Amino acid sequence: MRTEPILPGEAPPPAETPPARPPRAVSPRRIVWARRRRAFLRVAKMYRRNAMGMWGLGILLLFIFVAIFAPLLADRSTMDPISPTTGAPFEPPNAHFWFGTDNLGRSVYTMTIYGSRISLTVGLAATIISMVIGALLGIVAGYYGGWLESVLMRLTDWFLVLPWLALAIVLASVLGRSLAIIILVIGITSWPGTARIVRAQVLSVKTRPYVERARALGASDWHLIVHHILPNVGPLIFANTILTVAIAILSESTLAFLGLGDPLSISWGTMLEFAFNAGAATTGKWWWLLPPGLAIVLVVLAFTMCGFALDEILNPKLRER
């Protein structure tokens, strides 16, 4: 029976009582996995009850479906300016071109459908870079402490105050215009927030008795980080990842709008750039502006809603409220 109070952020004691007669020779690994599976199911159950999270997930799945099955939903040749399947310039929405056409007669509907692939890819890939940097720095700083922590956190603070768009613009215009560069630029400008959150959580996890116990038993730093710290920080990193995807997609659209995107892969931001440069705003071509913009809003909203819901469930600081 545990006597110490439950610390904030620590998993509550499992409600299920352990089997009365533990089977013999169960490997610790299996116990761990069974416990993780239970924890996952518990989170999934809480998530299902969260209306905001479920709405977000629904919209998100819809967009992922659109991105994967784009060839079934739209005819790609209608966005190729030299193809005969394109229409006249600036056709308003009609039966053939549901969202109308742009200045080159390309179908806005097709471009919006295919744009989801680029926007989602950039958002996810940039987030992975950002998460790896942020989580690594956060864990190293929080776990090792000392001068290493001071240096890393100073660096994080510096990056946190830099105006990210100015930094991203400078990087993107210096490095060139390609999808890979955009991903890289967004990845390396969006990690500081994650690093701070992860570090704070590591600081609280590493003083827990079970970590000390493992250390006393001779566990190496690597073992402690991988088997004890990471599983406890992981959920928080995950919730943060979802929120970062939203920011990364917004960032991509902004950079693309400013003409720093890859001219060959048309994202929603690129569409808005084309539209603005062709004077769609001042000449009232609303059908060219609304679809890509609404797509950005919906996807970002969906990721944000999922992220908030997960954060509410997984973040010990919010759970107390």
Place this chain on the structure above:
Amino acid sequence: MRGYLLGKVAQAFLTLLFVLTFNFILFRVMPGDPAALLLRGTAAYNPQNVAAEKARLGLDKPLPVQFATYMRDTFRLEFGDSFVYQGRSVSEVIGAKMWPTVLLVGTSTIASILLGLLIGIWSGWRRGTWFDYGSLGFTLFAYAMPEFWFGMLVLMAFAGGVGPFPAIFPTGGYETVGAGFTGFRHAIDVLNHMVLPFTVLTVAYLGEYALIMRNSLIDVMADDFVMTARAKGVREEQVLWRHVVPNALLPTWTLTMLSLGFVFGGAITIEYVFSWPGLGWLTVQAIEAKDYAVLQALFLIFSAAVIIANLIADITYMYLDPRVRAA
């Protein structure tokens, strides 16, 4: 208190130093030769002149010497010559665009912070009412919306005129070109051009401030002293404005100042959408023309502005929080 202040100033200074170093390294590793870029497209473009230009810019010296020169020049606000506006210094090009940005971003930031705080106070205090849900929904939507897209829609509706919307405002710029207005007429003309970008910037950011204030207010409302005040029989408005709001303002203030970095981001795209001839507009021009000299200086200015805003936040915090004042 002196120690706190000195520490913050030292921190701001270090951050500035980091930005300067970062800037120096970044523009040294970039592809392309600044000397060649400066001369490109002119009759003087030949290897000899490029080498001479290189020597004039000091690019043939060892890196530490270049760094020392760069630091000295930067502190004198000398950023060299623009690559594109040939024969004009970067300081000159930037100086001309400074005022419009200060005017637009300054006023809209103040407006969105004030409005945002008021909305946040009201929705936190009346938590769970339709107003609260409405402002939360709006905040979420504004957060997910690219501000330049919102800008384009507003431009389309009120300057281009579409469907039922009247085209009542100019489509962009700082003033009516060629009208030659002076004095009061000129001020009105500028204001008329400013209405749309100002509105867009204000609306795009007030949600964030409202959310910060709301959450902070809800945290404070759970504190014991609020119950004490109520138990004493303090009137509800007094509880809100005398006890809850001042305490809730503390964390809000810091977060608000930290978010200023994003305001500059918005200023870049919004100035571009409304052709508002400020620093953001200049940034886009510099991107298109690959004017690295101007970009480098703009990056420094944006960073310095954020660092200074943070320093101001820290110093004002000192006056707002008696605990820091006493320390």
